Amino acid sequence: MVDIKALSRWSSFKKDKLVDLKYQPGFSQIAWFCMVVLYAPIVVLVVFSFNENRSVTTWTQFSWDWYIKAWHNEGIQSASLMSLEVATISAILATLMATMAALVTTRTQPYAGMNSAITIINQPLMVPEIVTAVATLIFFAAIRKVTGITGVGYLIAAHTCFCIPFAYMPIKARLEDMNLNLEHAAADLYASPLQAFRRVTLPLLMPGIVSGAMLAFIVSIDDVVISLFVAGPGETTLPLFILGQIRRGVTPEVNAVATVFLLISVILVTIIFLVGKNKK
Amino acid sequence: MTDLTVNNQTLSSSVQTQEQRQQKVRRLLLAPSLITILIIGVLPLSVVLVYSFLEPGAFGGVKWNFSTNAYVQLFFEADIFDGSLSFTTAYLEIFWRSISLAVMATLGCVLVGFPTAYFIATQPPERRNIFLFLITIPFWTNLLIRTYAMLLILRDEGVINIGLQNIGIIDQAIPLLYTEFAVSLGLIYSFLPFMVLPIYSSMEKFDFRLLEAGFDLYANRLKVLWRIIIPIAKPGIAAGCILVFIPSLGAYITPEVLGGGKSMMIGNLIYSQFGAARNWPFGAAIALILMAVVLISLMVYMRRTGDKGGLSHG
Amino acid sequence: MEQAIKIDTDNQQENSAAIKIEKKITAAIDIKNTTKVYGENTASAMVALDEVSLTINDNEFFTLLGPSGCGKTTLLRLIAGFEQPTKGEIMLFGSHLEGLPPHKRSVNTVFQQYSLFPHMTVAQNIAFGLEMLGKSKGEVNRSVSEVLALVQMEHLAQRKTDQLSGGQQQRVALARALAPHPKVLLLDEPLSALDFKLRKEMQIELKRLQNETGITFIFVTHDQEEALTMSDRIAVLQDGHIMQVGTPHEIYNHPTRRFVADFIGDINILEGELIDKDKTHGKVKLACGIEVEASLPAQSENLNKKVSVAVRPEQLSIGQVNEAGHLTGVISNLIYFGSGSHIDVTFDNGERVTVRQQSNNNGKQDFLINDAVSICFSADSFQILTD
Numbered sequence: 001m002v003d004i005k006a007l008s009r010w011s012s013f014k015k016d017k018l019v020d021l022k023y024q025p026g027f028s029q030i031a032w033f034c035m036v037v038l039y040a041p042i043v044v045l046v047v048f049s050f051n052e053n054r055s056v057t058t059w060t061q062f063s064w065d066w067y068i069k070a071w072h073n074e075g076i077q078s079a080s081l082m083s084l085e086v087a088t089i090s091a092i093l094a095t096l097m098a099t100m101a102a103l104v105t106t107r108t109q110p111y112a113g114m115n116s117a118i119t120i121i122n123q124p125l126m127v128p129e130i131v132t133a134v135a136t137l138i139f140f141a142a143i144r145k146v147t148g149i150t151g152v153g154y155l156i157a158a159h160t161c162f163c164i165p166f167a168y169m170p171i172k173a174r175l176e177d178m179n180l181n182l183e184h185a186a187a188d189l190y191a192s193p194l195q196a197f198r199r200v201t202l203p204l205l206m207p208g209i210v211s212g213a214m215l216a217f218i219v220s221i222d223d224v225v226i227s228l229f230v231a232g233p234g235e236t237t238l239p240l241f242i243l244g245q246i247r248r249g250v251t252p253e254v255n256a257v258a259t260v261f262l263l264i265s266v267i268l269v270t271i272i273f274l275v276g277k278n279k280k
Numbered sequence: 281m282t283d284l285t286v287n288n289q290t291l292s293s294s295v296q297t298q299e300q301r302q303q304k305v306r307r308l309l310l311a312p313s314l315i316t317i318l319i320i321g322v323l324p325l326s327v328v329l330v331y332s333f334l335e336p337g338a339f340g341g342v343k344w345n346f347s348t349n350a351y352v353q354l355f356f357e358a359d360i361f362d363g364s365l366s367f368t369t370a371y372l373e374i375f376w377r378s379i380s381l382a383v384m385a386t387l388g389c390v391l392v393g394f395p396t397a398y399f400i401a402t403q404p405p406e407r408r409n410i411f412l413f414l415i416t417i418p419f420w421t422n423l424l425i426r427t428y429a430m431l432l433i434l435r436d437e438g439v440i441n442i443g444l445q446n447i448g449i450i451d452q453a454i455p456l457l458y459t460e461f462a463v464s465l466g467l468i469y470s471f472l473p474f475m476v477l478p479i480y481s482s483m484e485k486f487d488f489r490l491l492e493a494g495f496d497l498y499a500n501r502l503k504v505l506w507r508i509i510i511p512i513a514k515p516g517i518a519a520g521c522i523l524v525f526i527p528s529l530g531a532y533i534t535p536e537v538l539g540g541g542k543s544m545m546i547g548n549l550i551y552s553q554f555g556a557a558r559n560w561p562f563g564a565a566i567a568l569i570l571m572a573v574v575l576i577s578l579m580v581y582m583r584r585t586g587d588k589g590g591l592s593h594g
Numbered sequence: 595m596e597q598a599i600k601i602d603t604d605n606q607q608e609n610s611a612a613i614k615i616e617k618k619i620t621a622a623i624d625i626k627n628t629t630k631v632y633g634e635n636t637a638s639a640m641v642a643l644d645e646v647s648l649t650i651n652d653n654e655f656f657t658l659l660g661p662s663g664c665g666k667t668t669l670l671r672l673i674a675g676f677e678q679p680t681k682g683e684i685m686l687f688g689s690h691l692e693g694l695p696p697h698k699r700s701v702n703t704v705f706q707q708y709s710l711f712p713h714m715t716v717a718q719n720i721a722f723g724l725e726m727l728g729k730s731k732g733e734v735n736r737s738v739s740e741v742l743a744l745v746q747m748e749h750l751a752q753r754k755t756d757q758l759s760g761g762q763q764q765r766v767a768l769a770r771a772l773a774p775h776p777k778v779l780l781l782d783e784p785l786s787a788l789d790f791k792l793r794k795e796m797q798i799e800l801k802r803l804q805n806e807t808g809i810t811f812i813f814v815t816h817d818q819e820e821a822l823t824m825s826d827r828i829a830v831l832q833d834g835h836i837m838q839v840g841t842p843h844e845i846y847n848h849p850t851r852r853f854v855a856d857f858i859g860d861i862n863i864l865e866g867e868l869i870d871k872d873k874t875h876g877k878v879k880l881a882c883g884i885e886v887e888a889s890l891p892a893q894s895e896n897l898n899k900k901v902s903v904a905v906r907p908e909q910l911s912i913g914q915v916n917e918a919g920h921l922t923g924v925i926s927n928l929i930y931f932g933s934g935s936h937i938d939v940t941f942d943n944g945e946r947v948t949v950r951q952q953s954n955n956n957g958k959q960d961f962l963i964n965d966a967v968s969i970c971f972s973a974d975s976f977q978i979l980t981d
Contacts, residue, residue, distance in 0.1 A: 495697045
């Protein structure tokens with residue numbers, strides 16, 4: 001009796017495999033492997049940022065020391081402020097421009113030049129970062145020489161430029177999902193186009209704009225290559241500071257800064273993800 | 281009768297002015313972004329072209345003399361004493377290495393990314409969202425930090441080496457870091473999400489009932505995979521390959537952090553021309569060649585898939 | 595070329611006719627005590643099929659008919675191999691199917707939503723099964739053009755499937771499933787996506803294809819008219835049970851179950867008491883007054899028990915008042931539809947029947963509401979139902 005039961009369980013297991021048509025051998029293992037590969041290095045980084053020991057390899061004891069040290073490190077302080085300044089200003093500028101552009105490149109009858117406009121907006125995505133970096137360096141160096149103007153403005157301008165397409169994407173997506181009838185309804189209720197925009201379109205578009213701004217912020221604050229070429233003396237952003245530290249060798253202080261940096265990115269991405277999910 | 285015509289005229293003229301006004305609004309709203317990108321993104325590229333035909337300045341920058349030296353230098357080495365040219369493969373090797381590393385990274389990403397994307401697409405919707413989120417996070421987190429994390433793992437004192445030593449498989453650290461292996465691993469690690477996401481979006485709307493049809497028509501699992509699933513996922517795979525290949529080819533951070541002098545890539549070569557080597561025209565020329573390779577692969581991609589700018593949605 | 599194909603199909607027809615005589619009693623599909631439970635061992639376990647036994651003969655156009663959720667599609671999927679039975683066994687021409695995955699069964703399916711491969715042309719779709727069977731290139735090409743001719747789609751061979759109309763996709767799906775010459779062809783509500791006119795056309799087409807190929811067709815539908823038009827035999831299913839199996843004529847004229855009678859066509863059901871019976875017939879005293887002879891289903895009913903008796907509206911007609919032994923009542927509703935009328939007659943006890951009366955030739959209206967009438971019927975019109 002027991003035998004039969006065991007047999008039937010075995011056979012039903014076999015049957016399940018047989019019937020699951022989507023199953024491909026090894027695929028789930030590869031997927032899990034992929035997840036491990038993506039996260040294992042990050043986990044190591046985070047864990048060892050709390051290691052009391054200077055070694056970034058052998059665990060000794062939990063400690064906040066490296067965070068406290070990093071907090072008091074002047075280099076890190078000024079680099080963080082620089083990053084925040086550049087990313088905030090670039091994100092705001094890029095989002096403003098991207099919003100304006102998105103408003104006239106979605107949900108309209110196609111007009112002459114619309115597709116070229118979209119292509120131009122996406123241009124920064126098509127060119128390898130290092131090429132953009134070289135081009136911007138050469139161009140800005142020339143302007144600097146001619147005008148004599150210096151300052152952080154160059155860095156902000158460069159960041160704003162490559163942030164535009166990133167801000168543009170979610171705003172455009174949001175607009176495309178929006179119901180044109182709502183604005184028609186507003187117009188029907190005597191709203192002028194401007195009023196309709198302020199009272200109906202803009203509030204509905206807000207999640208897209210927020211996502212766009214956050215994406216632009218993330219892309220700007222993460223940037224290494226373009227900043228590396230464009231940033232003048234005294235304009236060291238946080239990634240540039242970290243790069244400099246890495247070139248000199250691995251320290252737990254860098255782990256601590258990197259962990260905080262990661263945390264900020266993860267929080268922003270989570271918000272964008274949740275905003276995107278609510279949309280549906 | 282006359283009244284009516286007049287009315288018609290005013291009507292049509294008001295339609296026209298409305299159209300004109302609409303055009304004005306369009307221009308006004310498009311202007312800031314387009315001008316910004318044209319001036320900071322596009323115009324500098326032509327400046328690069330000009331610079332690549334100039335002579336290098338002694339302390340960086342350029343001298344305004346026409347010269348094709350930057351391009352000649354790529355293939356030929358000038359003798360220090362008599363200035364005679366001899367063929368050199370030093371730079372070609374870097375190009376070749378960059379292309380082969382980028383191809384390897386792309387292949388690696390396909391091999392891991394396709395099964396992963398397929399696996400995610402076969403999950404129930406709730407789980408699918410969680411997996412997607414887990415793939416998206418690395419997509420948007422700092423590349424430098426992720427590469428640095430990779431460094432922590434690959435070092436001689438890193439998790440892999442220490443772990444293997446502790447188990448007793450090896451008694452001396454295997455030098456993993458500063459090798460081409462480390463660079464290609466780093467590239468795969470960096471750009472894997474760029475492969476998974478577009479393949480997933482091409483699989484997302486896949487009608488899994490087609491698999492029933494395949495099995496019904498005597499195809500086994502492998503044949504269903506080759507003849508039905510992969511062909512249908514092909515646009516996503518192609519987009520993913522482009523999205524991995526292009527940034528891999530121009531990678532700077534990965535070879536800088538994980539590679540040594542022997543695994544230099546185009547990106548590092550370009551950077552050095554603006555740093556220590558102080559040869560801006562040469563740097564500009566290499567950047568342009570890189571740009572050309574990228575444009576050619578993009579054009580091949582678009583020709584073969586008919587995709588127009590669809591990449592930007594990946 | 596065309597001629598050659600024609601001759602070929604003619605030959606096939608002869609061949610299949612020969613086989614038909616030879617294999618008259620061969621069972622194509624034999625389903626024995628098969629149960630299918632979804633979500634076994636869970637709280638939401640659902641019994642889709644309950645101890646079903648069924649034999650489908652070779653070269654038969656067999657229809658599984660029933661409302662949605664009756665288990666007919668599950669049965670089809672068990673035969674195709676997309677599901678495995680929880681219990682019981684299924685045989686294909688005498689060999690067990692248990693444990694065989696779908697691609698190892700000589701059975702093809704025409705899917706409800708067609709499931710044509712979107713990345714392939716019509717010809718590539720049709721060639722797919724043949725290629726998987728490892729047929730040579732020449733053989734594949736020959737079979738593909740043969741089948742394309744069979745479904746009259748030669749001119750669209752190189753089209754992508756998303757450029758086809760619904761009817762054309764339907765034909766391609768059929769051709770694709772027929773190309774490997776399966777032993778049994780399964781059709782899962784293949785006509786449900788088509789409009790009325792196309793559906794009628796495809797019904798005739800399917801019947802023709804079945805005749806020409808000699809392949810056993812198992813056709814799933816919820817449309818009783820479709821089932822009656824096309825089938826050699828029909829199995830009516832409800833809640834995972836087979837209610838009745840029979841020819842369209844048997845199913846329509848001699849439903850044995852209340853569900854079958856209700857599900858197929860219009861029918862009047864009257865209550866009565868079984869007062870006498872022999873092997874095939876019983877005498878029923880109807881609640882509305884008279885005694886009638888009615889055929890008795892195989893499952894015998896006890897005497898002096900309440901039974902339901904069914905009769906089709908077209909088997910009744912309106913006669914003169916007070917003919918002896920006839921039902922009498924009053925016309926309570928009258929719907930005229932040209933070739934005839936539906937006349938509702940209410941009896942003294944409140945029961946009501948619908949009569950389908952042919953129009954007479956004199957062009958005058960024969961009956962009015964509230965007329966007292968009697969109802970005529972021929973012998974063998976009534977059928978005793980079991981629940």
